[in-house]
Amino acid sequence: MDAVLQALGNxxxxxxxxxxxxxxxxxxxxxxxxxxxxxxxxxxxxxxLEEANxxxxxxxxxxxxxxxxxxxxxxxxERWTTEYSAYWAGQLTRIKHLAETRHxxxxxxxxxxx
Numbered sequence: 001m002d003a004v005l006q007a008l009g010n011x012x013x014x015x016x017x018x019x020x021x022x023x024x025x026x027x028x029x030x031x032x033x034x035x036x037x038x039x040x041x042x043x044x045x046x047x048x049l050e051e052a053n054x055x056x057x058x059x060x061x062x063x064x065x066x067x068x069x070x071x072x073x074x075x076x077x078e079r080w081t082t083e084y085s086a087y088w089a090g091q092l093t094r095i096k097h098l099a100e101t102r103h104x105x106x107x108x109x110x111x112x113x114x
Contacts, residue, residue, distance in 0.1 A: 004072040005076070006048070006052070007051070007052035012037075017055070020067065021068045027063045028043070056068075056069050
């Protein structure tokens with residue numbers, strides 16, 4: 001669990017997980033192009049994520065494809081939540097998302113009306 005929390009503590013690694021989640025099977029090279037650091041730096045971040053079991057890689061010829069493994073995150077979630085608290089946390093998250101979306105929509109309408 002410490003390795004998972006350490007891996008998630010870095011903004012670049014969280015962004016990598018977001019990209020991998022959105023594009024399952026993304027190649028390492030394609031992922032590396034999303035960052036303004038060297039491919040070696042990206043590989044070091046991927047090693048941390050792999051050590052924490054947050055990603056799974058599959059070698060396909062010369063290409064290495066990446067997939068997210070959400071199980072460690074789910075285990076952390078289950079450790080500190082109950083079924084009841086998870087329900088209410090989900091409801092609050094939904095309300096927050098709706099409020100943020102409405103706020104962005106209101107700002108866009110305000111910009112168009114100027």
